[in-house]
Amino acid sequence: MNWSLRRALAFALVATLSLSAPFLGRAAAVPFAVVAVLGAVVTDGWLFEVFSTAQDRREERLRTLVAFALAAAVVGLLVPLFEVPVGVFVASVLVVGYGDLGRRLVLQVRENRTLSMVGFVVVAAAAAFAGQAAVASFTDGAASYPEFVFVAASAALLAGIMRAFFVARDDPLVLATVALLLWLFAVLAPLSELPTALAWERxxxxxxxxxxxxWVSRALGATSVAGMFTGVFLGLLAVVLGDYGWFIVLVSFFAVGSLSTKFRYEQKADRGVAEPNDGARGTGNVLGNSAAALIALLLYAAHAHVPLSGDVFLYAYTGSVATALADTLSSEVGGLFDAPRLVTTLERVDPGTDGAVTWQGELAGLTGAGVIAGLSFLLFDIGTTGAVVVVAAGVVGMTADSLAGATIEGRRLGNQSVNFLATLTGGVAGGLLALAVGLA
Structure with a gap:
């Protein structure tokens, strides 16, 4: 067993201390507080050798272990203070603790980044599921196994995505983010009202x-490894928190958007307007175009807790996705044509200039918004007026993207931030227009 695998196993064993939470009650944080203290005082010896990272060895302090233990202790304190379900605490800690073990086990066999991320997600999800099942058996609580699977898979995917960008020392950030997500799911209980068979099916x-x-998107080179897992994560939430229709709308954007990116890619590369990395979209790009839709989806799932109809958030969701596809097609198609004009002054600029538009690109963008509107018409029975609202929201968001590109992109914000602002604008426009015309 090499050093990295041994350390990962040691962290997984520390994470297993979370299973004592059902017995400790309000003192769930104590075992991790003890580990943090021990980690702070150990500076050499076999214990230091087992838990230390390369950075720890240089600093002669077990800072990584201390940070992980303190983060787990803080989440443990939330259990009595805010009545966070014990299962949330256990699953959050186990996902982070066991995920890296899964990654290291794969790397022992084969040096492959994609497979190592799969190992992270699979082992983390298995540990989180087992932890929730154990908590239910320890406390004689209701065992909602479909919910356990959904929570475990969501937590593992989110942790895996974050781990692709952060190092072990960022365990506190990953742990806190996963815990907040699972806490939200505990409040929403999205599968609790479904019959068990239907919950399992979903x-x-x-x-x-x-x-x-x-897998298909990765095999076709449409996404990076992290982008692939981000798409799976968003798709899972769309199906469970919304329904199959919500997923179809989202995946249609990914499919059509990816095809448009590959369309005449070499020609766009020669013109300097092609997406980098051979058109493979990473997590930043996926989230930049989908985060607003995710917010609308979560609000839809929580509409019983907010003073607005769920239909408002349905139109916000479809409006943000319509914006994403409209903006993508506008850029990918418009970039193939000469003589673009800056949206703010209408002066001619070079292709690829932020905020530049062509009439061909605008028409393509309108078509993209129409595609999402047509799907929404079929899937959600929103009627002709509702479809017009979705198209209008997509055009509003696409225009906002062009205006932001001409004024603030590159100076204050990057491309992904501008994409998020545009899709957020389209989503808000969709919700407000639906309210204005009496659809929600």
């Missing part, structure tokens, strides 16, 4: 379909 179909789409 979760298993969601995992199978989103994983298949993720």
């Amino acid at each position: 979760v298993l179909v969601a995992l199978a379909v989103t994983s298949a789409f993720g």
